[in-house]
Amino acid sequence: MTKIIKTEKVQAWYGTEKALNGISLDINKNKVTAIIGPSGCGKSTFIRCLNRMHEVIPGAKVTGKVLVNDVDIYSAQVDPVDIRRKIGMVFQKPNPFPTMSIFNNVASGLKLNGITDKKFVAESVEKSLKMAALWDEVKTRLHHSGMSLSGGQQQRLCIARALAVEPDILLMDEPASALDPISTLRIEELLQELKKEYTIVIVTHNMQQAARISDYTAFLLNGDLIEYDLTESMFTKPNDKRTEDYITGRFG
């Protein structure tokens, strides 16, 4: 099993406030890894450390190592821009670009990074929208504003936008929290499809979803990694009492 991401004692701060107390965790290639844990435990912070998005926040700091394909992404020679092109991200709240059409939103990662081949871009937009299960709803109005979509559609638009740049790894921060059950199901199917080519790390609050879609699950609590295992083992026989309590809904 190839470990595509290895983190070693990753600690993260917001100013003086520590959000992660040293997370060491290896993520397997072509698998779906779910990150679960109560609100505020550091799930978003952790996945933002994996594509160097944490440092974007003023005053935020990361220590420890994150190796992607055995390259330390925090070493001085590495350009964060290259990392982010290889590691895509879907955020907790949908954030389509307000001045762009649906088409341009999906195309933005290509066009604004210098891809000029119109045919290639158009095909890529269609493919990405289909993968994100949005194509049928928007194919007749690709040039309307991205903001004219419903919240759930906007989130799928953001997923399409992230897919269009064809990253190797996709980080998803509760991508389904604003979606109805049918779109959620389609996203879940999409993940199963995607993991043939991509590696997916997904934050979720929904235990059933984690159990359904993920191969591995990591449980975070107050900035610590409590347990990390095959999803099947974790949900049937958790090793830690706190994991069990959380999964069975006794707290969190």
Added chain:
Amino acid sequence: MNNLQAQYNKHMIRRKATNYIMLTMMVLCAVIALIPLISILTHIGASGIKGLNLGFITNLPSPVGETGGGMGNGLVGTLILVTIASVIGIPLGVLTAIYLSEYQQIGIFPSVVRFVADSLLGIPSIVVGIFAYVVIVIPMKSFSAFAGGAALGIMLIPIIIRGTEGMLRMVPDSYREAGLALGMRKWRVIVSIVLPTAIRGIVTTIMLGIARISGETAPLLLTAFGNHYWSTRIDQPIAALPLQIFNYAISPFEEWHNQAWSGSLLLILLVLIISIVSRVATRQQKFK
């Protein structure tokens, strides 16, 4: 009815009355605030419209006693001065605002920049005129359009810095993060995502600044100086509408007073037209 609702209802009448009184007061204040504005506009309109014809905006001023003179040179002069001021003020102001909002929000240097900008905003405009006189007019040994435009440009910079910074800050960080996470370079995110999102507000800020400076008289007294003849040279003294309005208004001649009113109306219309044109030009793309 439970206890809590009973408590709510107890104060119902008083709250409704308070609400009503406050609302009336706010509407009243709004009306009072509008009175001077509307009366200035109607008075200028009524007094200025008589003399405002094609000749007025194409002719040179005529000597006292002769009719048919205009402020054509003043109009052209003001356009040139405002253009020089914009060429200086807009890039400096907008780039400084981008620096403050996108690159360095906190720290000693940004705080100093903000403090200086705020102080500049409060400086009397005659002082800016004297400054331009000392650093430009004296070394060049001549009053000039350039000195006048520079003085106005100096006044424009802080207005644009503070306004534009505010507009950029209103763009939610989530858009910047979305761009960065797609692997865009920072300047690309600024140019293609942040600026387009804020552009209307930025243009409004710039227009307010231009409206503000195009009516300034004091900074021009010692710089552009005024000119009775056509001039488009930036190294020579140049006419300006506010200067001409000022000179005519303090003259003892009835005819010139009327021309001052027409000049004021012309100035207002000029600002209005610039403002409308720039708004149309940056109109948000309408999605069907």
